[in-house]
Amino acid sequence: MFKLIRSPLEVIAVLVGIGGVLLLLYAWHLPPFDTSVETTDNAYVKGYVTIVSPQVSGYITDVPVKDYQKVEEGQLIAKIDDRIYVQRLEQAQAALDGQKAALLNSQQQELSARASIASSDAQIDSAKAAEKHAQLSWDRIENLVTKGISTTSDSEAAQAGLDQAKAAVNQAQAALEVSRQNLAAIIVNRASLQAAVSGAEAAVHLADIDLQHTSITAAKAGRLGEVGVRLGQYVAAGTQLVALVPQDVWVIANFKETQLEGMKIGQPVIFTVDSLGHAEMKGRIENFSPAAGSEFAVVKPDNATGNFTKVAQRVGVRVSVDGSQPLSAQLAPGLSVVVSVDTDSVSGESVASK
Incomplete structure (x- = not known):
């Protein structure tokens, strides 16, 4: 083989060729370089790169963090003016108090209706007693009239008293039914009042959540990117304020x-x-x-x-x-x-x- 190589250039060419083959084998991980x-x-x-955004709108009143700062979970990043949200919470609380008062009034009306039912029952007993007395009076007068002892006027008076006593019984029974219907109406209306209280409580919770969202905090410990929010800036829900990288x-x-x-x-x-x-x-x-x-x-x-x-x-x-x-x-x-x-x-x- 060496006799075929006649000059140093041919040696270099052979070496370059061998080197190229070896380099190709190495690049493709082929034997002996596999x-x-x-x-x-x-x-x-x-x-995880999280974009921190507010859930409520308002003007920024505080930005206590800086670019690339390390923050802990729950640390304040920005603060939104909360005066409107404080008033909304108080307004919702007042509405809740009003609904609770209406519910208490309904409970008091129920007690009054039950007392009215008891009074109507007593009036029925009294009317029935008066009816019994009028019936006895009429029975005596009727016997006397039959025997010719009593006068016609006495008979008519006794009859009128008996009719009046029966009417009083009917009136007392009607009053009892009215009292029962009033109680039923109060109890039926109670469900709507309780629903109104539940709705007012939900409104209070929502207002409280909005108030809490005026404080924008770190959801997890990590480092901040560039802080894009500025003091006095108006932000809306979803505005990108800063990136948080845990x-x-x-x-x-x-x-x-x-x-x-x-x-x-x-x-x-x-x-x-x-x-x-x-x-x-x-x-x-x-x-x-x-x-x-x-x-x-x-x-x-x-x-x-x-x-x-x-x-x-x-x-x-x-x-x-x-x-x-x-x-x-x-x-x-x-x-x-x-x-x-x-x-x-x-x-x-x-x-x-x-």
């Missing part, structure tokens, strides 16, 4: 579909962070995307054409970050990372079974 470690630089740190982060690595073989949930992961001087950190595969990334695109590719070209699809792999690492506190959503997975490590459930 490896079980799959790597991708299409990976980023992810986290400390919880993870990594989404988009591997090619040809790289997924052998990957399993629970496998250890090594990743480097560009912003931290390519510092090496550890994590584990937490889950696999249920579909390739192209399936979640707004405009999906249409492969049913004559000029189809096969392209390896990307599948998202969620990687949990080991929180015990000192640098984990410096990870922020959006940072670029390079993720490496050793597919020979045996652990957990493979992507094929998902």
Whole structure:
């Protein structure tokens, strides 16, 4: 072979050719450079980025936080002028007091109606007693008239007294029925009064909720983005004030579909962070995307054409970050990372079974 090489240029050319072949084999992970470690630089740190917005409208009276400040759960971020909402709460409370007073009045009316029923019962007893006395008087007069002892005028007076006593009984019974109907009406109306009280209580709770919403607080501990709200600014419900980023982060690595073989949930992961001087950190595969990334695109590719070209699809792999690492506190959503997975490590459930 060496006899065929006649000059140093030919030696260099041969060496360059061999180097190119070796570089190609290394780039495509072909023998003797095949490896079980799959790597991708299409990976980023992810986290929950929450836009803080008010639920009520008003003028901002206080902004006690600054850009990129760390906040605790429940800490005040901004305060809306609450004078109107305080008055609305007092107004709702007054309406509730009025409805409760109406309900108490209804209960008092029920007691009065029951007392009226008792009085009507007593009047019936009295009228029946008077009717009995008139009946006895009429019976005596009738016997005397039959014997010719009593006069016609006495008979007519006794008859009139008996009729009057019977009418009094009927009147007392009618009065009792009226009292019972009044009681029934009061009890039926009670349901509407109780519903009115419930509605007034709900209005008080809603007014109290609106009043509480004038204090805009952090829903979770984390760090703030740029504070976009200013003192004296008028904000409406849904206005974006500031972004809140909790400390919880993870990594989404988009591997090619040809790289997924052998990957399993629970496998250890090594990743480097560009912003931290390519510092090496550890994590584990937490889950696999249920579909390739192209399936979640707004405009999906249409492969049913004559000029189809096969392209390896990307599948998202969620990687949990080991929180015990000192640098984990410096990870922020959006940072670029390079993720490496050793597919020979045996652990957990493979992507094929998902």
